[in-house]
Amino acid sequence: MLARALAPYSGLVFWRCFVYNCQQNWRDRKTDRARAAYDHFQPLD
Numbered sequence: 001m002l003a004r005a006l007a008p009y010s011g012l013v014f015w016r017c018f019v020y021n022c023q024q025n026w027r028d029r030k031t032d033r034a035r036a037a038y039d040h041f042q043p044l045d
Contacts, residue, residue: 002013024031 005011006013024033
C-alpha cells in the first residue's frame, strides 16, 4: 500500500518500529517507549 502510493514520486519509507524492550509493562506510565526509540536511532541520523 505505501509503496504504491509513493511510487509516482520515487518516495522512500523508513519504517522504525519495535526497538523497545517488549517485556516492558505498557501500563507503566514511567516507561517512555517513544524516547527509547529516539535514543536508539538518534545517533544514526
